[in-house]
Amino acid sequence: MSTLSSTQPQAAITAVGHFLPERRLTNTDLEQMVETSDEWIQSRTGIKERRILDDDGKATAYMATQAAQELIDTHDIDPATIDIIIVATVTPDMLFPATACLVQDQIGARSAWGFDLSAACSGFLFALTNGASFIESGRAERVLVIGADTMSSITDYSDRSTCILFGDAAGAVLLEPSDTYGLQDAVHHADGTHSDLLKLPAGGSLRPASHETVDAGDHYLKQDGRPVFRHAVTGMSDVCTDIMERNDLSGNDVDYLVPHQANRRIIDATANRMGLSSDKVMMNIDRYGNTTAATVPLCLYDWQHELRPGHNLVLTTFGGGLTWGASYLTWAYDGSEYAD
CATH class of the missing domain: 3.40.47.10 (Thiolase/Chalcone synthase)
Known part of the structure; x- marks a missing residue:
């Protein structure tokens, strides 16, 4: 995208929310699973622990929903006023329906449409630009952009080169028009x-x-x-x-x-x-690891x-x-x- 003209509204982040699973997988835990050490992991990655979602029946849509709900509750947002939901993820609950549709149902955003965006670790940034384009064009007033991944679902915990890196989490932001601030x-x-x-x-x-x-x-x-x-x-x-x-x-x-x-x-x-x-x-990599989007x-x-x-x-x-x-x-x- 190019820098904005003076006549375009800007897409500003006006609220944030997050979700972290309770379970912590530490480097000491990984020492019992693969041939590695806390010192080796920290010196090469900076990671001390990561969060893992291990609740049966819960996956990416659950985490994305929790992050969105926190944003809604903390900033007193009416879900009915959300126009679009974009979920950046490479670990959707299923190939279809889109995770965005599952989130839309769970938070009660009845007027919103949405879609998933897959760009691996760049997913949230790409989704943010997509969401901003709807604000800048005047086609939307409120766009919910969520990055969420259950990386534990696609991580081989016998592969020491990858299992030390990834964790599970979700983060959400709300985009709204602004004359002063934004992307x-x-x-x-x-x-x-x-x-x-x-x-x-x-x-x-x-x-x-x-x-x-x-x-x-x-x-x-x-x-x-x-x-x-x-x-x-x-x-x-x-x-x-x-x-x-x-x-x-x-x-x-x-x-x-x-x-x-x-x-x-x-x-x-x-x-x-x-x-x-x-x-x-x-920087929070020491606490969460790489949570992708x-x-x-x-x-x-x-x-x-x-x-x-x-x-x-x-x-x-x-x-x-x-x-x-x-x-x-x-x-x-x-x-x-x-x-x-």
């Missing part, structure tokens, strides 16, 4: 030539579930970690500096970097490239109490596809009113 610019990319580096091999129309695919473990995510790491460092750093240059921003102008929580080393490299000190970087809204929720109208935020992600991007937005409300 200013976004730069998004995709490169399918590297699609084999991070994927879920089976379960789609090419390789439907069968005894063969289940026995082969092809319904678990597969990642070639080293090249993904290299692409992520380059991609997130490049796109963040790109969006700063497009909007004439220096490190001093950015109040917070809101990065996808994949790996602490990737986050540090991105912040260094942008010229940001650590106090300007939102939920990482960015979880950061916004955790730092909400620090945010004030006009704060400049740069959001950035990198995920399977390969997909990556960055968004520049100005915060719209005083988050101190919602401090825990």
